[in-house]
Amino acid sequence: MTAGAGEDAFGDDSFGGDSAVTAEFVAGDGDIEASLRPTSLDDFIGQPRVREQLQLVLAGAKLRGGTPDHVLLSGPPGLGKTSMAMIIAAELGTALRLTSGPALERAGDLAAMLSNLVEGDVLFIDEIHRIARPAEEMLYLAMEDFRVDVVVGKGPGATSIPLEVAPFTLVGATTRSGALTGPLRDRFGFTAHMDFYDPPELQRILLRSAGILGVQLGAEASKEIAGRSRGTPRIANRLLRRVRDYADVRADGIITRDIARAALAVYDVDQLGLDRLDRAVLSALVRSFGGGPVGVSTLAVAVGEEPSTVEEVCEPFLVRAGMIARTPRGRVATAAAWEQLGLTAPPEAAAGGIEVRVNEPPQGSFD
Numbered sequence: 001m002t003a004g005a006g007e008d009a010f011g012d013d014s015f016g017g018d019s020a021v022t023a024e025f026v027a028g029d030g031d032i033e034a035s036l037r038p039t040s041l042d043d044f045i046g047q048p049r050v051r052e053q054l055q056l057v058l059a060g061a062k063l064r065g066g067t068p069d070h071v072l073l074s075g076p077p078g079l080g081k082t083s084m085a086m087i088i089a090a091e092l093g094t095a096l097r098l099t100s101g102p103a104l105e106r107a108g109d110l111a112a113m114l115s116n117l118v119e120g121d122v123l124f125i126d127e128i129h130r131i132a133r134p135a136e137e138m139l140y141l142a143m144e145d146f147r148v149d150v151v152v153g154k155g156p157g158a159t160s161i162p163l164e165v166a167p168f169t170l171v172g173a174t175t176r177s178g179a180l181t182g183p184l185r186d187r188f189g190f191t192a193h194m195d196f197y198d199p200p201e202l203q204r205i206l207l208r209s210a211g212i213l214g215v216q217l218g219a220e221a222s223k224e225i226a227g228r229s230r231g232t233p234r235i236a237n238r239l240l241r242r243v244r245d246y247a248d249v250r251a252d253g254i255i256t257r258d259i260a261r262a263a264l265a266v267y268d269v270d271q272l273g274l275d276r277l278d279r280a281v282l283s284a285l286v287r288s289f290g291g292g293p294v295g296v297s298t299l300a301v302a303v304g305e306e307p308s309t310v311e312e313v314c315e316p317f318l319v320r321a322g323m324i325a326r327t328p329r330g331r332v333a334t335a336a337a338w339e340q341l342g343l344t345a346p347p348e349a350a351a352g353g354i355e356v357r358v359n360e361p362p363q364g365s366f367d
């Protein structure tokens with residue numbers, strides 16, 4: 001069954017908000033997400049290499065009694081970047097100060113944040129690729145020398161006042177590490193690339209969440225939900241909540257495999273976990289552009305979305321699922337994409353004649 005891959009879904013131009021499988025944070029996720037967040041490295045399921053490497057970075061710093069290198073966490077939404085930032089502070093036994101790139105519009109916003117830091121604090125900047133230029137330049141000096149130059153006044157009378165900043169660890173999170181400027185990227189001592197989770201890991205996450213929420217979730221049912229979670233813990237946890245509603249209202253509260261299947265059909269989540277935007281992108285690529293190649297911005301216009309949403313939210317999973325290939329000339333639908341839409345792929349796609357480039361990022365790297 002490819003539930004809901006029907007045409008009717010494609011006409012609607014508002015995606016995301018009502019989709020059960022958007023990886024982005026939506027209102028209503030808040031309190032529950034907080035209760036489901038892993039709180040220590042041992043509690044964190046999956047990403048074994050990132051975990052091992054971070055463990056060493058943190059233990060090394062503790063041993064020397066200093067602050068660890070600045071850490072950059074990159075990867076698609078919902079994979080645990082914010083959770084990991086909180087874990088870093090918790091493991092260091094220090095406070096976490098939280099802000100985001102878009103909130104740091106002026107250098108003064110960042111200066112205020114920095115001057116309030118206490119030695120050892122972790123400063124978490126979410127969506128760090130969206131930081132404004134003047135704040136970014138101030139950050140360079142803060143990261144390197146733990147000081148900033150605050151400019152007072154304008155024009156020829158302006159003076160710059162040096163300000164000490166307590167030694168801190170910056171943790172940056174980004175869905176687009178490619179959008180970071182070279183100088184900013186270079187100032188992170190450790191970069192962790194979070195990758196999609198495999199189904200057994202998602203199953204473990206689901207069983208853990210079920211335990212916290214007091215939900216009875218069978219092993220087969222957890223497998224069913226895991227398989228449709230797009231490799232993303234945030235989606236897995238959200239689907240679990242939707243399935244729980246169904247089990248509570250229409251059954252006896254116990255989530256069996258059949259209950260999970262029936263609930264997921266109601267929420268229009270197909271077996272691969274593709275949502276309406278994914279299906280719209282695939283449909284546009286195949287039906288409007290004959291399978292490509294087509295540029296991502298053209299594709300975005302065709303589905304009425306921002307290019308960044310298509311590129312950062314939708315595409316990583318479609319590439320991972322083997323539906324879309326990135327080629328030098330644009331995006332191309334694979335044979336699997338045609339099949340997903342119930343169509344026969346043209347010979348060049350079916351024969352794998354298109355150039356497929358798989359750019360698997362390394363799990364973690366020291367720069």
Ligand SMILES: Nc1ncnc2c1ncn2[C@@H]1O[C@H](COP(=O)(O)OP(=O)(O)O)[C@@H](O)[C@H]1O
Pocket residue numbers: 032033034036037038043044045046076077078079080081082083084173205233234237
């Ligand atoms: N490794 C993990 N183990 C258990 N739960 C996880 C894990 N990673 C993420 N989650 C769950 O997914 C939710 C979203 O994670 P979050 O850290 O906010 O992702 P990101 O910041 O990358 O968008 C968290 O609230 C948590 O419940």
Ligand SMILES: [Mg+2]
Pocket residue numbers: 078081082083126173
């Ligand atoms: Mg986050």
